[in-house]
Amino acid sequence: MSSDKSQTYSISDLAREFDITPRTIRFYEEQGLLAPTRRGQVRIYSPGDRVRLKLILRGKRLGFTLEESRALFDLYDPGSGNRRQLKTMLATIASHRTNLTQQLHDIQVMMIELDESEARCNQALEEFSDTTSSTAPINNKNTMTEE
Amino acid sequence: MSSDKSQTYSISDLAREFDITPRTIRFYEEQGLLAPTRRGQVRIYSPGDRVRLKLILRGKRLGFTLEESRALFDLYDPGSGNRRQLKTMLATIASHRTNLTQQLHDIQVMMIELDESEARCNQALEEFSDTTSSTAPINNKNTMTEE
DNA sequence: TTTCAGGTTTACGTTTACGTAAAGGTAATT
DNA sequence: AATTACCTTTACGTAAACGTAAACCTGAAA
Numbered sequence: 001m002s003s004d005k006s007q008t009y010s011i012s013d014l015a016r017e018f019d020i021t022p023r024t025i026r027f028y029e030e031q032g033l034l035a036p037t038r039r040g041q042v043r044i045y046s047p048g049d050r051v052r053l054k055l056i057l058r059g060k061r062l063g064f065t066l067e068e069s070r071a072l073f074d075l076y077d078p079g080s081g082n083r084r085q086l087k088t089m090l091a092t093i094a095s096h097r098t099n100l101t102q103q104l105h106d107i108q109v110m111m112i113e114l115d116e117s118e119a120r121c122n123q124a125l126e127e128f129s130d131t132t133s134s135t136a137p138i139n140n141k142n143t144m145t146e147e
Numbered sequence: 148m149s150s151d152k153s154q155t156y157s158i159s160d161l162a163r164e165f166d167i168t169p170r171t172i173r174f175y176e177e178q179g180l181l182a183p184t185r186r187g188q189v190r191i192y193s194p195g196d197r198v199r200l201k202l203i204l205r206g207k208r209l210g211f212t213l214e215e216s217r218a219l220f221d222l223y224d225p226g227s228g229n230r231r232q233l234k235t236m237l238a239t240i241a242s243h244r245t246n247l248t249q250q251l252h253d254i255q256v257m258m259i260e261l262d263e264s265e266a267r268c269n270q271a272l273e274e275f276s277d278t279t280s281s282t283a284p285i286n287n288k289n290t291m292t293e294e
Numbered sequence: 295t296t297t298c299a300g301g302t303t304t305a306c307g308t309t310t311a312c313g314t315a316a317a318g319g320t321a322a323t324t
Numbered sequence: 325a326a327t328t329a330c331c332t333t334t335a336c337g338t339a340a341a342c343g344t345a346a347a348c349c350t351g352a353a354a
Binding site: 031040066 | 340
């Protein structure tokens, strides 16, 4: 077997690796986000295709729509645009940065709140232990409705 | 007349403040995320309602579904759960932390990539200026991004 | 040769998060 | 009284991102 340097992937290879369905990958292609080559009818994915898929999924984690991710790909080769398009691209970049900064802040605040929620949960658990200290399956004495 | 300490908001007050439509706010209520009081048929929102709305919107910015945000609200009063529920809540918290950590990383990487894309755009613009050399409305020639 | 694990297209179904009328109530102006 | 500005409910519509089912090809293994 020739150790062909060009690594390739089947659709289910990528589906397994990224824990998505082939349907999802085909859908991304349908939306113009991927363009794998074909051997006959079968899709063959290059490492480059794999990277693009990775970028799409990262975009999704950050709440990007597929269209936004597609637009972001264009930012990787700004040779193709005229002056006005380049200005638009710069504005787009600035806008994304603003959003990401907001998200960064949101995450920090929410992390703190998760800490607090966790503390309250642990405290509630401790109070359970207190109540249950003696041998009987004593009921908890708080006024909240039980299930 | 009486300077009633309890501040209230109409639905359009909140809609304006957060730049969403009244329809959106009613939808959140329909989904059990808000429960404003009523004066007759009209919804009256308390500062607490306003905070909840804020939390919903922050959740949305981070990609939470409404159901997830609703579940997060329950984390604020862990008095109501039994032991098993508290364990579940702790697991939920841990899961959210994992996701937020991933997002944090995603954001950092994407910020860097945005920097690079911006640099490429600026470079492409400079090459335009070169081509357009003489009569152009003087461009700034420095290569650094400005603030 | 049949079976079978993968791949394909086509196409309709589903969930989430609202948008968009339609039809009407209420309170303050004009 | 009539207009205006909000508010309400009811209900059907919609876009995004796939899920799911049907019907088919296809190469390798049993």
